[in-house]
Amino acid sequence: MSATSKNPVPPAGGLPAKDGVTAQKAAVSVEFFPPKNEAGAAQMLATAEALRGRGIAFASVTCGAGGAAREHTLEYSALLQKAGYAVVPHLTCVGYSGEELVALADRVLDAGFAGVMALRGDPPKGETCFATRPDGLAHASELVELIRERERLRGAGRRLRIGVAGYPEKHPESPDEATDLRWLAHKVSRGADLVVTQLFFDNAVYFRFAARCAAAGICAPLTPGILPALSLAQARKFGAFGGAALPSELERRMLACGGDAEAERRVGVAWAHEQVRELLAGGAPGFHLYILNRAESALELFDLLATDDKTV
Ligand code: FAD
Secondary structure, X not given: OOOOOOOOOOXXXXXXXXXXXXXXXXXXXXXXXXXXXXXXXXXXXXXXXXXXXXXXXXXXXXXOOOOHHHXXXXXXXXXXXXXXXXXXXXXXXXXXXXHHHHHHHHHHHHHOOOEEEEEOOXXXXXXXXXXXXXXXOOOHHHHHHHHHHHHHHHXXXXXXXXXXXXXXXXXXXXXXXXXXXXXXXXXXXXOOOEEEEEEOOOHHHHHHHHHHHHHOOOOOOEEEEEOOOOOHHHHHHHHHHHOOOOOHHXXXXXXXXXXXXXXXXXXXXXXXXXXXXXXHHOOOOEEEEEOOOOOHXXXXXXXXXXXXXXXX
């Protein structure tokens, strides 16, 4: 059985179908998170080294929901940039005043990063709701506006590429898909260049989302976010957190591993491979890998895709 629905809704406008699998032509990006300690930093940099030369269009670096970790986003972004990557740091509104966000946007512009992911952000650990500071921003769309305004005021020589988040299975706080899509369209209209999606395991939800975005006039490329799950427990956990349904077939394959961690990881890679093949063949502009600072599964996936390219 395929990693996806047998009858995915064909992609609509803005996502021309391609012939065969075209991993080599697809825009591939990978997502790092700022490590918490020296061992984590060494692992992250080793991963960056291992993935170099694999045609990665950009590496993004997440922004923690609070505390000291989020201060490291720009530091690690600069390190990856030095290592030769086009880097896209994430910037969130959580806990920052408007003034602080202006300063951060200016730092991003000055550093010459390839782009920025403009996000509202998740509530800090222990909090369930996003609380807007009275002098802060409430939504990612406002952050997109702020960055574009700083670009204009500072007469930046180039237009920064701004990415925003999209939710094929609806943002958990949204009352319904239509409302969520309206706000996504608004966010893009404020100056975003691309949408990177929340992870999903069932391609049918991406193709449906792409069709709804096209119908809503959202023309920005919709880059699917893919997690090569390391284990059943991780797939369940991340799926529950991000609202991604876990297909019964993926669960069955994981359960068939009988608790063998390495076998589960390989199932995760095989599933991601099937997903990416079908997404690219269906017109997705590329894919964004949630690599969790680890190289192994990403490298295996790239090798599988390279083999596909040679055989089509
Ligand atoms: P928004 O676009 O502001 O949307 C939040 C909610 O408000 C949605 O329900 C939306 O429908 C609604 N909405 C949007 N605009 C308006 C408006 N103007 N008025 C009323 N309602 C509105 N989190 C982190 O903390 N750090 C990260 O680095 C990070 N990286 C991510 C990367 C990707 C690719 C993705 C998909 C998510 C990431 N997240 C990250 C998670 C994200 O911050 C959360 O999902 C957060 O809850 C929403 O962020 P947003 O940017 O989508 O917010």
